[in-house]
Amino acid sequence: MIPLTHLNGQKIAVLGLSRTGQATALAALAGGAQVDVWDDNPDNPTPDGAQRVNFPEQGFDGHAALVMSPGIPLTHPRPHNAVLLARAAGVPVIGDIELLWREKRSEHPFIGITGTNGKSTTTALLGHVLHHAGIPAAIGGNIGDAVLALDPPPVGAPFVLEVSSYQLDLCRSTEFAAAALLNITPDHLDRHGGLSGYIDAKLRIFARQGIGNLALVGMDDEHGKTISAALGHHSRATVLPVTAARPLEFGISAYGGDLRLNGQHVLDLRRVPRLPGAHNRQNAAVAAGLAWHAGLSADQIAAGITSFPGLAHRQELIGSKNGVSFVNDSKATNADAAAVALRAYSNIFWLAGGQAKDGGLQAVMHDLSTVKGAFVYGQCAADFQTQLAGKPFPTQSFATLEQAFEAALATAEGESIDSATILLAPAAASWDQFTSFEVRGDAFRALADAYLN
Template sequence: MIVPHAYQGKRIGVFGLARTGLAAVRALLAAGAHVWAWDDDVARRKAVPCPAIDLYDADFSGLDALMLAPGVPLHHPQPHALVQKARAAGVPLIGDMDLFDSARQDLPAHKLVAVTGTNGKSTTVALIHHMVKACGRPAALGGNIGIPVLDLDPLPEGGVYVFELSSFQCDLTHSLDADVAVLLNITPDHLDRHGDMAGYVAAKRRLFEMQSEAHLAVIGVDDAAGRQMATTLPQNLVPVSVRDERVDGVGMTPDGQLVERKDGAAKVVGSLQGLATLRGRHNWQNAAAAYVVGRQLGFSPNAIMAAFADFPGLAHRCEVLGQNGGVLVVNDSKATNMEATATALAAYDKILWIAGGRAKSTDLSPLAQFFPHIRHAYLIGEAAADFAKALDGHVPVTQCGTVDVASQKAMADAKPGETVLFSPACASFDQFSDFEARGEAFRRALAPFLSGERA
């Protein structure tokens, strides 16, 4: 584990004892801190390796800091009761990234790459992690992708830590000076937690405000928020665009060539065309950002492109599960919003689309341009009725209720040359604990078909 020795002897509250909070408790105890751990869930309190202390009743006057799990509201719809209590007592609020940052001085010399954005974060950090290892450097992957950063083992000298940060983590963190910080894109998401789009953008921007000016920012400029941020940050900066060939920086041509652009001239690095795990313009953006990171770490263009070519892809993100009788099956359970699903619908034709869950929005207009790609929609979860209304007159619909039923109906209807695409455009919490559990349910439902055993 990563041990934050700077907290030795300090009294630190930890609220939220899922993966991130539990890892923080273990690391703080190893550092010699006095830990006051609490969770509203009784089972989680029983799992903690120290006596649980009810933070709602505790006297905060002796507390040095309160570490929050990323899911605890700081601002909207209103600050959590313990956030209000800490602020009233003058107790600093911190996250696990702050604990990691405090430990960096005790770690062997290393680099830190931090990636944020609305869509593509997990694919990009997985691709960077794969690239670093393929190029012969030690690497560790953690953060919002599901591996708490404090649970990582320290890397030897020359290692590269690759972290995914959500907007919640960015908002909570006060100290994290990434050697390379990446913003992929910003489109509306989590506005219930950030209040409005300005609050959401401000949370993402914090990652770059914590950087030293000598370090590198990599900014996707294919949306208005990214373009604006790229013009106002003081540090070294490389723009990334897969849509505007006028942008100096790194980008893509319409036929999938990765290019470096300077003063209007383009130098072709290599082609991503035909790479199944980096299919589609959204993955080209991820790869372009990863390429900039690789060059900043000192890797050659040829070594980077070779790593891209054997990237195995990421589970639940446009993950090709297999084929049956010429029917391609794709698991995109991680698509929890319209923008993520739009990138998947853009990547395929002749789609049998399985969608639905707990909707963040029932307005499907962001997907309208891709309706001609969809031969039939199979709808599940709480959003099924609303999605059916939105698709009426545009796409044939079957309301199925569950992933199992939708998968069976879609495979029964599928013809050679078509794609069964599970890209929900919704959160999973109406029927599943998270998008991973939802994606595994889809995988299990399709297993008999992909093994040739039609039910």
């Protein structure tokens, strides 16, 4: 835990008592603050030492800040009533990353990673590369522990943070010494009032950067080139492009797997089996650029990337048996994320389903050439089956993931294809049957392990 000593003697309100809210309340209490808390769900417990106060109805009285969990609406579809009352009372609305920055900005550099897809893998990879080189970075944010629940690293070591658009909306003064935007594809549009609002939220990661800071911008989607050019004109930070689509002499590239920093060869990523696919080449390029800015040499970066063990639920290779491999990409909660996984493997028996997002499967329709069969399940099964009608492979519909898995395995074994892949890339949220994508991925892993063992 990181006690928030700068709040000593102040009163704050914490809205939301899941992982982030619990950690925030405890850190504020440890720093000497008076903490009022509220959650619309009465089952979420009140932390010891805090007072449960219905400030969304009663309003605010002497509170220095309203600290919100990022899952609670700030602006769209409609602000939570606590937000409206806080604004009327002149109470700042912030998040836990902002509090961490205020507490630790003089002791640690902050490295931030955002984007629609790939940010968890990139954050974990960068943390691994830094640790491998002997830099004890703290890793958290939208991945792993809430930031205020982290153990503080030694003075001078960085915080490496995966930062979602929701979290960036709640950063008011946070400055990232190095920041990266991996990509932009439509997501969470209901929470940001449309695509322009979503992009604006992502760009906040660069908002307060200055001389000596680094801004990396992924160039492999339609928005990256425009964003990179605009930042290059207006930012005081060093702005570098990142791409896996072509080699660069200025910037960071991973064309064909050849990872280069400003033209200098670092590593052949085709020799890193835990980072399959072109999208992971871009992820590795971003991690390499951020590690380089943190002071690592090319050799240190190459050694760290090569030893990366992979990340759970992100194209996680669970194992292989009888020519069938099992890959858990439960984090692919939208069609764009599923598409990059579908491009990374051959002879795919694809498990997709859950709670569909806007656009359905539209983004994968040009990435199905290696699919041998689709096994759709859950709330959106009928809709997904309709969208896949007419494709040159059979699509079967099931009620549950377990049923879809059993059918995919039986089909893969029956067709006797060398190097078949049973791929969970749901292209949908998990909430129809699972509490999170992690729980969904764990269920898939259990099914695969039962077969493998």
